[in-house]
Amino acid sequence: MHHGKYRFVIGLLLIPLGLYAVFVVSPYLQAFPIAFTDWEGLSASYRYIGFDNFVTLFHDPVFWVALRHNLFLLVSLPTVIVTLSLFFSAILNYRGGIPGAKFYKVVYFFPSVLSIAVVGVLWQFIFEPRSGLLNGFLRAIGLGDLANLWLGGRDTALASIMAVVVWGGVGFYVVLFTAAMAAIPKELYEAALLDGASPLQSFFRITLPLIWNTVQVAIAFLVIGALDQFALIKVLSVGPGGPGDATQVISLYMYTNAFSYGKFGYASAIGVTLFALNMILTLLTFRLTRRERVVY
Amino acid sequence: MSTDGKVDRRTLLRVALAAPAVGALASCAKPVVEKSAPAPTLGAKVDGSKPLEFFNFDGGYGKKWTEMPLDLYRKEFPQAAVKLTSGQELKQQLQPRFIQGTPPDLIENVGLDGASLVAKKQLYDLGPLLEMESFDQPGVKVKDTLLPGVAEAGRYDGVKYEMPYVFGVGGIWYSQPLLDKHGWTYPKHWDEMIALCAEIKKAGLAPWTYQGKFPGYLANPLLMTAYKAAGPELKKKIDNLEPNAWRDPAIIQAAEGYQELASKGYLLEGTQALSHTQSQTYWAQGKAVFIPCGGWLENELGTIAPKDFGMTMAPVPGWSKDDKAPYETVTGGPGGALIVPAQAKNPLGGLELLRIMLSKQCMQNFAKLTNSPVVVKGGTDGVPMSSAAASMQKAVNEAGTNMFSDWQFRLWYQKLLTNFESSVGVLMSGDQTPDEWSKQMQKYADETAKDPSIKKYHV
Numbered sequence: 001m002h003h004g005k006y007r008f009v010i011g012l013l014l015i016p017l018g019l020y021a022v023f024v025v026s027p028y029l030q031a032f033p034i035a036f037t038d039w040e041g042l043s044a045s046y047r048y049i050g051f052d053n054f055v056t057l058f059h060d061p062v063f064w065v066a067l068r069h070n071l072f073l074l075v076s077l078p079t080v081i082v083t084l085s086l087f088f089s090a091i092l093n094y095r096g097g098i099p100g101a102k103f104y105k106v107v108y109f110f111p112s113v114l115s116i117a118v119v120g121v122l123w124q125f126i127f128e129p130r131s132g133l134l135n136g137f138l139r140a141i142g143l144g145d146l147a148n149l150w151l152g153g154r155d156t157a158l159a160s161i162m163a164v165v166v167w168g169g170v171g172f173y174v175v176l177f178t179a180a181m182a183a184i185p186k187e188l189y190e191a192a193l194l195d196g197a198s199p200l201q202s203f204f205r206i207t208l209p210l211i212w213n214t215v216q217v218a219i220a221f222l223v224i225g226a227l228d229q230f231a232l233i234k235v236l237s238v239g240p241g242g243p244g245d246a247t248q249v250i251s252l253y254m255y256t257n258a259f260s261y262g263k264f265g266y267a268s269a270i271g272v273t274l275f276a277l278n279m280i281l282t283l284l285t286f287r288l289t290r291r292e293r294v295v296y
Numbered sequence: 297m298s299t300d301g302k303v304d305r306r307t308l309l310r311v312a313l314a315a316p317a318v319g320a321l322a323s324c325a326k327p328v329v330e331k332s333a334p335a336p337t338l339g340a341k342v343d344g345s346k347p348l349e350f351f352n353f354d355g356g357y358g359k360k361w362t363e364m365p366l367d368l369y370r371k372e373f374p375q376a377a378v379k380l381t382s383g384q385e386l387k388q389q390l391q392p393r394f395i396q397g398t399p400p401d402l403i404e405n406v407g408l409d410g411a412s413l414v415a416k417k418q419l420y421d422l423g424p425l426l427e428m429e430s431f432d433q434p435g436v437k438v439k440d441t442l443l444p445g446v447a448e449a450g451r452y453d454g455v456k457y458e459m460p461y462v463f464g465v466g467g468i469w470y471s472q473p474l475l476d477k478h479g480w481t482y483p484k485h486w487d488e489m490i491a492l493c494a495e496i497k498k499a500g501l502a503p504w505t506y507q508g509k510f511p512g513y514l515a516n517p518l519l520m521t522a523y524k525a526a527g528p529e530l531k532k533k534i535d536n537l538e539p540n541a542w543r544d545p546a547i548i549q550a551a552e553g554y555q556e557l558a559s560k561g562y563l564l565e566g567t568q569a570l571s572h573t574q575s576q577t578y579w580a581q582g583k584a585v586f587i588p589c590g591g592w593l594e595n596e597l598g599t600i601a602p603k604d605f606g607m608t609m610a611p612v613p614g615w616s617k618d619d620k621a622p623y624e625t626v627t628g629g630p631g632g633a634l635i636v637p638a639q640a641k642n643p644l645g646g647l648e649l650l651r652i653m654l655s656k657q658c659m660q661n662f663a664k665l666t667n668s669p670v671v672v673k674g675g676t677d678g679v680p681m682s683s684a685a686a687s688m689q690k691a692v693n694e695a696g697t698n699m700f701s702d703w704q705f706r707l708w709y710q711k712l713l714t715n716f717e718s719s720v721g722v723l724m725s726g727d728q729t730p731d732e733w734s735k736q737m738q739k740y741a742d743e744t745a746k747d748p749s750i751k752k753y754h755v
Contacts, residue, residue, distance in 0.1 A: 152569025
């Protein structure tokens with residue numbers, strides 16, 4: 001009978017695995033040999049040039065600027081999003097759920113439903129300095145001095161885009177964390193309450209340790225996400241990637257090299273580097289956030 | 297001006313796909329055979345049964361104008377399946393097809409790097425077309441129907457690869473009635489411009505705006521002001537990537553002049569973060585007086601501008617009375633690039649469609665639909681000219697020989713062009729002094745000069 005079972009399983013997996021291999025795995029693998037060529041992406045001819053692309057990349061100031069921005073996002077995005085989501089879900093779950101918790105959960109989740117291009121275009125209108133919602137609001141409440149160029153200002157551009165990422169990301173993690181929190185047995189909280197624990201104490205001593213696995217996964221997601229951010233920056237930023245290189249990130253620089261400068265070989269080298277960074281950081285995240293597993 | 301359009305005519309809604317790795321972009325890449333360009337033959341017969349595909353850049357000029365030539369082709373070859381494809385992101389849409397060896401038969405190219413295509417032997421020699429008989433003027437060769445300079449434009453090392461279709465100029469736009477109403481005259485030199493800006497500001501209007509999200513629109517005027525101060529030598533030095541070309545005093549002083557627009561508050565508030573459609577709309581609503589743009593502005597604005605707006609284009613102001621090149625100098629001439637890919641399945645059909653497009657009736661149709669001067673003689677005869685088109689015609693007439701198609705480095709070196717345009721944004725935000733900016737530009741130019749992977753051309 002085992003034979004039949006395996007045939008059935010393999011039969012089911014064949015198509016999705018095949019699609020995955022053709023459209024995901026194979027392009028990834030192809031990027032590696034292309035990274036060692038001078039291919040310009042317009043014709044079928046190219047030369048192998050060894051590690052030249054990587055040497056150039058190492059001396060490319062724009063790459064370092066982009067990397068710095070990615071690292072900034074890497075630290076700030078997980079911190080801000082995880083903190084906010086934990087805060088919101090803790091409040092929603094306070095004493096077994098505040099009134100209207102379900103409603104809020106849905107509202108928080110709204111941005112996750114929108115496609116990222118739509119989010120970008122939407123915020124473009126909000127940030128528009130003359131008749132945009134944000135500056136308009138600031139002026140209306142008498143804070144006109146705070147009105148800003150936002151995406152057009154060198155100091156505000158990256159932070160503005162980050163704010164959009166946070167806005168779009170929090171909802172998903174609120175739902176994730178609330179679900180995890182709901183799974184914690186009520187008795188633990190009751191016992192803590194009897195022992196005189198404050199709500200803050202029970203959050204840090206009970207809730208957080210018990211959902212740590214989920215938080216860990218969230219951080220890993222966000223770390224990987226922070227290394228990308230291509231779509232939003234492409235849609236939203238001036239230039240894109242500007243003003244100057246104020247919102248330049250590795251993925252956008254890779255795209256620009258491939259499609260604007262006609263340097264597919266170089267762009268692949270950037271892609272391979274990004275891949276390596278991603279691997280290292282993901283492993284690092286799991287290593288650093290590892291804790292004793294609590295079984296309940 | 298068409299070359300501006302190559303980079304700047306963007307769409308507001310740019311649907312971006314997140315690409316996790318470049319591998320995904322290059323997935324269908326790298327077949328092994330390199331096809332060489334077939335030798336073009338003069339007078340070869342078009343195979344009327346073969347399908348034909350025309351790729352139209354659906355941007356500033358739209359796609360309505362393509363109907364007439366395509367219909368004429370269908371009439372000539374009723375058996376042919378004629379297909380129109382349109383788009384705005386040619387790099388993403390057509391690059392894979394070039395690599396696969398299945399490009400369209402004729403392309404209205406805005407976005408693909410022409411110089412690279414030529415360097416990689418991807419284009420069909422259009423030379424034979426010039427010798428063919430015109431489509432609707434029997435006995436006259438195509439080359440004799442064209443305006444001066446059109447047959448010469450779009451050549452690389454002497455071979456004709458790109459066929460222009462519009463005759464455009466770029467400059468500064470304003471509303472003539474608005475200037476008249478306040479008794480202002482368009483200034484010919486930069487100090488007069490700054491003085492006028494002060495007056496305009498006093499009158500409660502914003503003197504300038506530009507397409508802040510794409511600072512390239514302002515980059516060309518800045519260069520032109522420098523050009524007028526320093527004379528043609530400057531262009532040669534910059535185009536040839538000569539050392540210290542960007543450190544020329546004329547460049548630094550022009551940068552100072554343009555930066556003043558921002559530092560003295562002469563820009564429409566928020567300009568630096570506006571897209572091209574947003575800034576052009578504010579300008580057409582009369583909120584700002586001057587805006588830089590190419591010849592497609594009127595067409596792109598469509599009905600947004602009021603009917604009595606009196607849209608007028610004038611050359612970029614020079615620097616002072618001691619200028620070495622006349623104020624009337626404009627960048628312009630034949631613009632746009634229709635190309636036939638070397639690997640096209642039906643290159644002769646593409647060439648034939650191009651011949652139809654260059655016919656007088658089709659060009660007049662184009663001029664009428666897009667309000668743009670075209671490349672054939674008499675192309676605008678009988679076409680009612682809007683004030684915008686008339687002002688461009690006037691600029692062309694007054695420029696006479698003081699007209700050149702474009703700064704060559706903008707066509708030859710994509711990366712330097714991108715660097716240049718984004719650096720002008722930095723200059724206008726006041727984050728760099730004009731001197732620092734010129735040093736930065738020189739560094740970019742030196743980088744391009746030193747990069748062995750970029751093919752160099754010379755003027």
